[in-house]
Amino acid sequence: MKSAYEQLLERYQEMQLFGSISGVLYWDMNTYMPPLAVEHRAKQFKYISQKLHKMWIDSSFADLLVQSEKIDSLDSLQKRNVELIRRSYDSQTILPGELVGQMATQSNKTLEIWKKAKAKKEFQMVLPDMEKLFALNVQAAELYAKSKNMHDSFDALIDHRDKGFSVEKLTKLFDEVKVFLVPFIKKCLESENQPDRSFLSRKVPRKVQVKMVQDLATFLEYDFYSEKASGRIDEVEHPLTIGCGLNDVRVTVKYHEDNVLSAFLAGAHECGHALNGLQAKLEWFGQPIYTSSSPSFGESQSRFLENIIVSSKEFWNYYYPRFQKVTEGAFNDINMEQFYFALNAVTLGFIRIQADEVTYILHIIIRFEIERDLFAGKIEIKDLPQIWNEKYFEYLGVKVPNDTLGVMQDLHWYSQYYGYFYGYGIGDLISAQIAAKLNDELPNWRDRLQTGSFTPIRQWLADNIHSKGGFYDGLDLVENVTGEPLNINYFVKYIENKYKDLYKL
Numbered sequence: 001m002k003s004a005y006e007q008l009l010e011r012y013q014e015m016q017l018f019g020s021i022s023g024v025l026y027w028d029m030n031t032y033m034p035p036l037a038v039e040h041r042a043k044q045f046k047y048i049s050q051k052l053h054k055m056w057i058d059s060s061f062a063d064l065l066v067q068s069e070k071i072d073s074l075d076s077l078q079k080r081n082v083e084l085i086r087r088s089y090d091s092q093t094i095l096p097g098e099l100v101g102q103m104a105t106q107s108n109k110t111l112e113i114w115k116k117a118k119a120k121k122e123f124q125m126v127l128p129d130m131e132k133l134f135a136l137n138v139q140a141a142e143l144y145a146k147s148k149n150m151h152d153s154f155d156a157l158i159d160h161r162d163k164g165f166s167v168e169k170l171t172k173l174f175d176e177v178k179v180f181l182v183p184f185i186k187k188c189l190e191s192e193n194q195p196d197r198s199f200l201s202r203k204v205p206r207k208v209q210v211k212m213v214q215d216l217a218t219f220l221e222y223d224f225y226s227e228k229a230s231g232r233i234d235e236v237e238h239p240l241t242i243g244c245g246l247n248d249v250r251v252t253v254k255y256h257e258d259n260v261l262s263a264f265l266a267g268a269h270e271c272g273h274a275l276n277g278l279q280a281k282l283e284w285f286g287q288p289i290y291t292s293s294s295p296s297f298g299e300s301q302s303r304f305l306e307n308i309i310v311s312s313k314e315f316w317n318y319y320y321p322r323f324q325k326v327t328e329g330a331f332n333d334i335n336m337e338q339f340y341f342a343l344n345a346v347t348l349g350f351i352r353i354q355a356d357e358v359t360y361i362l363h364i365i366i367r368f369e370i371e372r373d374l375f376a377g378k379i380e381i382k383d384l385p386q387i388w389n390e391k392y393f394e395y396l397g398v399k400v401p402n403d404t405l406g407v408m409q410d411l412h413w414y415s416q417y418y419g420y421f422y423g424y425g426i427g428d429l430i431s432a433q434i435a436a437k438l439n440d441e442l443p444n445w446r447d448r449l450q451t452g453s454f455t456p457i458r459q460w461l462a463d464n465i466h467s468k469g470g471f472y473d474g475l476d477l478v479e480n481v482t483g484e485p486l487n488i489n490y491f492v493k494y495i496e497n498k499y500k501d502l503y504k505l
Contacts, residue, residue: 004067084288272305279466294474299427364425
């Protein structure tokens with residue numbers, strides 16, 4: 001007879017099948033689903049979410065969980081599985097099934113309306129549904145706070161998404177970063193050594209950019225093309241990576257013919273997510289420890305490839321001739337040094353995913369502070385465009401031309417990603433700290449990259465990070481990998497070293 005733990009895992013694996021089905025439906029909705037299918041797709045998502053919720057709160061499942069928690073013979077991996085299932089169970093039982101269904105339905109409806117509103121530059125189109133979606137998220141966050149005996153619903157939402165993080169910790173880290181960044185950005189902008197970036201807006205046809213992103217993904221060893229492929233690359237309104245099951249992690253990008261770097265860097269970012277998912281231990285599949293338990297740490301892997309690798313001088317020393325060829329000569333009159341400086345230039349823009357490494361965290365801090373005030377009841381959804389624009393002028397000195405390039409540029413608040421943005425900024429801090437550890441353990445990695453060899457780096461990430469899955473919470477994994485708690489010191493050192501050289505500071 002199977003033990004309670006074995007039965008618990010079997011039930012969990014059935015739930016994961018529903019989750020993977022939902023992933024395929026979500027990918028289809030964002031890529032190829034016809035417009036008129038939206039209403040029925042919303043019903044499909046509602047059905048799956050409510051079905052899953054019933055499975056989670058089933059009394060027999062709860063009994064198996066309690067029995068498993070009492071088994072003394074479980075090893076550390078099994079105990080971690082039980083711990084993670086307990087967290088998920090507690091989260092699921094906190095929310096009523098009706099609320100879960102409403103959130104799934106409203107999220108997908110709002111996301112589709114957002115796409116149309118963004119195209120028409122009309123925030124008012126999506127406002128009513130966004131208000132409904134936010135109200136549902138507030139209900140959920142308040143229930144989380146009550147269950148955790150926490151006064152701050154936003155704090156509870158963060159703890160729910162990413163165990164160990166809190167509003168206090170995030171505020172402290174971001175405040176420390178601001179103290180460094182604000183004067184450093186000023187120094188870069190006032191330097192006499194400034195790049196020419198005009199050539200970056202040269203038109204590169206979409207069909208050429210498709211080949212460009214495919215070539216980059218091939219270099220980064222994301223297999224979307226072979227007979228044993230575990231991925232694919234498609235176009236969506238907002239780049240994202242979607243896990244659809246075992247050996248099935250799909251990357252998406254958005255092509256802009258007058259901004260070739262947008263799709264290129266997005267491709268690197270999403271390949272970072274994909275490798276993180278695909279390099280997990282296969283023998284752990286179907287168990288909670290198979291995937292990372294920390295969204296913030298997950299973002300560190302995408303930002304690592306985007307910034308530390310693909311925005312590095314070593315990468316471009318090797319890759320630039322290849323890039324010139326794959327873009328069909330669009331940059332043949334630009335030398336590598338000019339291109340590298342332009343790519344990394346500090347610019348005061350208003351688009352997050354096009355921001356440079358130095359200003360990027362300020363984009364995140366703006367979103368974090370707005371979310372914090374939204375959940376605290378200090379501001380309302382209808383006031384978001386004005387507040388957004390005011391903060392962008394205060395923090396970055398830029399005037400946002402319209403809501404499409406402002407408050408509607410990201411999909412997160414129009415989907416189920418409240419309490420998520422901070423992870424991108426934390427991901428930058430973690431990636432810099434990881435890069436310092438990589439320097440210690442693989443000191444020749446930059447030389448290898450300069451000769452076109454990415455394999456040692458990918459393997460190091462697999463051995464030291466990706467294969468650990470969800471065995472550790474985010475902050476614990478940082479300490480396990482790097483030997484010390486998360487801090488801003490490595491990020492500061494990384495930015496200073498790179499940009500002092502670029503700007504001759």
